[in-house]
Amino acid sequence: MKPAATRKAVPPADPLRYAPSPERPLRGKARTMEQQMDILPHRHDWGQLVFSISGAVRVSTEQSTFIVPPSRAVWIPVGVVHAVTAIEQADLRTLYVLQGLLTEPAWSGCRVLEVSPLLRELVLQVVDESSAVEARREALVGELVVDELRRARPLSLGVALPSDARLRKLCEAMLAAPARHQSLEAWAAEVGASARTVTRLFREQLGTSFNQWRSQVLLAHALTLAARRRPMSHIASELGYANASAFSAMVRRTVGMPPSRFFAAA
Known part of the structure; x- marks a missing residue:
């Protein structure tokens, strides 16, 4: 019998490095998660969108867990404690959204969204830290991201936890x-x-x-x-x-x- 793979628990990335602000209300980061890697439970003072370009991840809160393949994303509201697990090696993308940017009632709870091809490409632009994107272009991309999020189709893919x-x-x-x-x-x-x-x-x-x-x-x-x-x-x-x-x-x-x-x- 093959021995079980050893899980690796890591802390979340430095939150202040990616914190959104009134000047930059939408921030993004890229992270590769190896299979069996767990990002420990944590919370943010801003909303968060999690999805992977490749591979699958599991996002868990106290009440629910969401198994997310590529082209799907999980929205996590402000202050919700959550953890992320790589089911397989995953090329992860995370958007941090300033509190108050998405104020409709639908955004007050966790939800799974369909990631359109346009939203996917826009997110890649937001997290492309290697390019020096001018402030005006960054603002325009951010506005498109928020509009595309509002248009995204919600999906019933969560599993309740006891x-x-x-x-x-x-x-x-x-x-x-x-x-x-x-x-x-x-x-x-x-x-x-x-x-x-x-x-x-x-x-x-x-x-x-x-x-x-x-x-x-x-x-x-x-x-x-x-x-x-x-x-x-x-x-x-x-x-x-x-x-x-x-x-x-x-x-x-x-x-x-x-x-x-x-x-x-x-």
Whole structure:
């Protein structure tokens, strides 16, 4: 059996270096995250947009976690404590947005957004620290970024997390390796609980069933594989399904459409 890869926890980058200001209300940075790297929990006095050019990352808060493949981004409001984990090596991009720039109610909570080709290119300009961009051009790019963010399509890709310690441990284990066990009984045994107790906790803490929650996790992981153009048979195998037909049936049951349509829409 291969030994588990050692995780590497690192602090966030110096926040003051990238802090937005009235003179520069939009700041950006680039960072490469190696697989198994974790950026420790932290918060900011400004809004933050996180997405990767390549690779997939997981952004977690106390209440939810978001598995984000390329072309998707997570919005994190002011003051929300969050951590970032690289599911695989990721070329990360982060935008810091001055408080008060996005004031509509939709921006008061975490959300997943579709990253349009235009938004992607604009963000690359914002974080291109190697070029001496004049102030006027920087301001124009920033205005376009904010407008494109307002136009971005929101996506329901978040997974709720519980506060109960036992269930939280089980959910974190499933997020890290969703195919390790197939049954509720096996997952419950891993955290030293009975299947009945885990079933009750899912209902009480998350308002859903074990199977429904696990399906959402599997779909999130499937999106990261689909973004790398993996064939359906490979995705099914990676997630513990005997064949592509069984995986397709789960997708249809969960989201009401075949995988091809789901991956295109999501």
